[in-house]
Amino acid sequence: METRELRYFVAVAEELHFGRAAARLGMAQPPLSRAISQLERRLGVDLLRRTSRSVTLTEAGTVLLREGRAALGAVEAAERRTRRASQSQGLVLVSKAGAAGELLPKMLDAYAAEPHAVPVEVVLCGAGQQEALLRDGRADVALLHLPFDSTAGLDTEELTTESQVLVMPAGHEFSTRASVRMSDLAELPMPRWPELDGTYLPGPGPEVHDATQLLQLIALGRAVTVLPESVRTSLHGGLTTVPVLDAPLVTTVIAWPPHSRSLALAGLIQAATRL
Amino acid sequence: METRELRYFVAVAEELHFGRAAARLGMAQPPLSRAISQLERRLGVDLLRRTSRSVTLTEAGTVLLREGRAALGAVEAAERRTRRASQSQGLVLVSKAGAAGELLPKMLDAYAAEPHAVPVEVVLCGAGQQEALLRDGRADVALLHLPFDSTAGLDTEELTTESQVLVMPAGHEFSTRASVRMSDLAELPMPRWPELDGTYLPGPGPEVHDATQLLQLIALGRAVTVLPESVRTSLHGGLTTVPVLDAPLVTTVIAWPPHSRSLALAGLIQAATRL
DNA sequence: GGCGGCGATACCGTGGGGGTATGGAAACCC
């Protein structure tokens, strides 16, 4: 199977429409139709059910969509990492914007003090995107937060575990309490983060896309949220926190793609775990 | 990058010889040379250092060899899993030949008793091959033994942990002792298992390639070995065991490729962990 | 029943991948 065929199939499987898929691929529709039929014939498997009105995935097509995306990611990763290996031998670290406030600078300082340290570029991204960045080679190492982020298919090392606190404006009804419980918060509208595709699930809370925006909304009294306690060091005035007793513990882990233990990466991981 | 280019590059990088690589690929040498140069030009990266006498990998070439193998594995996996999804919806479980003697049948029985169980095909392979089989889609799930097998890039669930015993012929000098230590065994020639490429590292012990052969050699007095204690249930007469106090504990885990939680697989994993 | 949307089919042109023949550099050998 060639990556071209995979790209074609993934486009069609995502659009469920040959015309739109062809447009997305920058080609005409007939060659795309043919390419998919050829792929089906070569695999000996029906991937799509076409009526002249609609296209749906078969069981096998669903599998190939999932596996094909992963395979394309791996190919792109190979390309990116090769390119990067030829130029800079620095590392790219990715973390959620606004997360890991304290830990990150400490880690970078500790690593930079090492004898053979290489430059570390820090990329901040939206929640849940780190895995994709690692997978397709745009990043070498990530900071993830369990249990929110998935570590499927990554090697990890635990760094810290912390409890969570409710973040709210100073005058909030809970601001004078010594602690709260999750059940106290059930009625409060929680801000909604974007899904992987950039859209928002429906719900009562405001839509946010980064931490600064979130903290502003909280300061404005439009939202409250539950965050790891380390955020307290980076809160400006006007915001206050109380512990949430039964919120899940948040573990920060450093994660990297398996089989990629370059010397530089090993050094960074070691520096991080020694903190 | 097309998989064809990747296959070409991997072949050349492994052979370090354009002529042999071309033969392996079933093509002539000149088009192969050209394809590699094109790849280098497109990536903007030198992958190989050629003198007219020898070919060596550059730094970037080393990266692409590693990443390219993984990417090709992912593509093959996509193909195989798609094919399998269209026919049988059974599972393929892979384990080292001779290992997991007790656990495996129990697990399969427990799973078969479940309401929606699908057929499970059991494949036995040499040590260290399970990961490759999982990765390229020939297997869905594997039994691995820590700390010997690598679980890099796999999702796992621990099943059992056991200590190890020395296996030897009945009349062996250690057979009357209550226990031994690793230091007692330092002088004994241990059998050598094949590496990933099927070759053997040099050393004093006999070369073995499966468990039956190993046990026969032990019965013949030509070798002794250290194995997880569960092997005791499958030893025939003439062999005996004593505990090795300070041998590493062996943990049997069930492992599967990330992102592949089909219903059937989830059921099998659940049945296994409930044992 | 005419129309519009969509996927499949028919047919054509071209670019690129693969072939053979040959060049050119470096090691080896007597």
Place this chain on the structure above:
DNA sequence: GGGTTTCCATACCCCCACGGTATCGCCGCC
């Protein structure tokens, strides 16, 4: 040191497969 061998690169050619345009066939809809 010149001939020989070895090995990768270049030159040239051919053909197939990929992509484009035109068109058909099917089906829902107004």
